[in-house]
Amino acid sequence: MPMIVISGLPASGKTTRAKALLKYFTGRGKKVHLISENVSIANAGFPKNEYFADSQKEKQVRSDIKSEALRLLNKEDVVIVDGGNYIKGYRYELFCATKAARSTQCTLFCGIQEARAWQLNQERSDADVVLTGSEEQVGTSNVPYTREIFDALCMRYEEPHGNCRWDSPLFVVFPDDSLDFEAIYGALYESKPLPPNQSTQNPPLSATNYLFELDKLTQQIVGDVLAARKIGNTGPVPVKDSQVKVEVPAAINAIQLNRLRRQFLNYSKLHHATTSTLDKVPQLFVQFLNSNCNE
Known part of the structure; x- marks a missing residue:
């Protein structure tokens, strides 16, 4: 997403x-999910100022927002994370999640002078209490x-920068500016997502399952070769599926084949992170046998 x-x-x-972004992207036929920090704070049962005064409460809600964003990630719909997002490390975590999902992301920085922000803040009039009702009613x-x-909050705010990959592409808008909706749309839908790092990808199998399947596959291949030799077939032995x-010499016996199999298993254990795709195992093991048996 x-x-x-x-x-x-x-x-x-x-x-x-x-x-405004919700309205624009909905008008373009996109499904949009708006995750609001204000709504999340109220739904967690915290008054707004009490929440920002307690770092543990902040961590709890930030974690909830991140989990919701990850749950909604796909390649077509839009998720808008509306909040201060003042910690650059937290923005980096969201960036990594988007990258791992092979999707795109951009950052919208609402710039303003502190004096004007305080003036606008003073014009607000709702009581700082936890309300009950629908999401639209509980926003703070x-x-x-x-x-x-x-x-x-102003003191600990870590401003986004366009030269940081997790904040890029960065769009800056001040109170009197108009949003460049088309540029934001292009950044999300007309650019290629960054390839995920190995550290952000989940391995196809857990280490335990992978090694169990690896052992079974290599045993089967060695068994097929020995069965062929038993019936007098000394030529190349095809591997099932x-x-x-x-292609190993007829003089290679079961002890030698199993010793080579154990060497291959030990090698695979050391390099599990890069060879954990089971559909490549037969080809890799056969190449290993052929090269080591014909030296």
């Missing part, structure tokens, strides 16, 4: 921009920050 990560100081217009975007919380053939 193409992801838009919105970031900015308190009262910088993040929720307004998120709603119109709840003002206290001066202490506002200053603390594969295009390769075992």
Whole structure:
């Protein structure tokens, strides 16, 4: 799912921009999921200022938001993460998740001067209490920050930069600017997703299952070769469900074949991260046997 990560100081217009993006992409026929920090805070049962004053509560909600974003990731729909997202390490985690899903991402930075942000914050009028009701009713975007919380959030805000790969492509918009919807759409749908790193990919099998299947496959290949020798077939032995053939001299006995099999298993254990695709095992093992038996 193409992801838009919105970031900015308190009262910088993040929720307004998120709603505008929701309307635009819906109008383009896209399914859009809006994940709101304000809604998540209220749904977690925390008053807004109390939440930002407690780092443990912040970690809990950030984790919930990240989990929701990962659950919704696919290659077509849009997920908008509306929140301060002031920690660059957290934005990097979202970037890695998007990259692992082979999707695209961009960052929208709502720029504003602190003095103007405080002025806009003072114009908010909702009480800082936990409400009950639907998601639209429990949002806390119109709840003002206290001066202490506002200053603390501004102080620890880590501004996104376009030269950081996890913030790129970066779109910057100030309160009086118009959003460049077409450029954002192009960044999400007209550019190729970054290839995932090996560290962000899940192995096809767990190590235990992989090695068990590897042992079984190599045993079967050795067994086929020995069975062919038993009936007098000294030529190449085809491997079941594969295009390769075992070409080992007739003088190679069961002890030698099994010793080579154990060598291959030991090698595979050491290089499990790069050879853990089982459909390649027969070809790799046959190449190993052919090269070592015909030296």
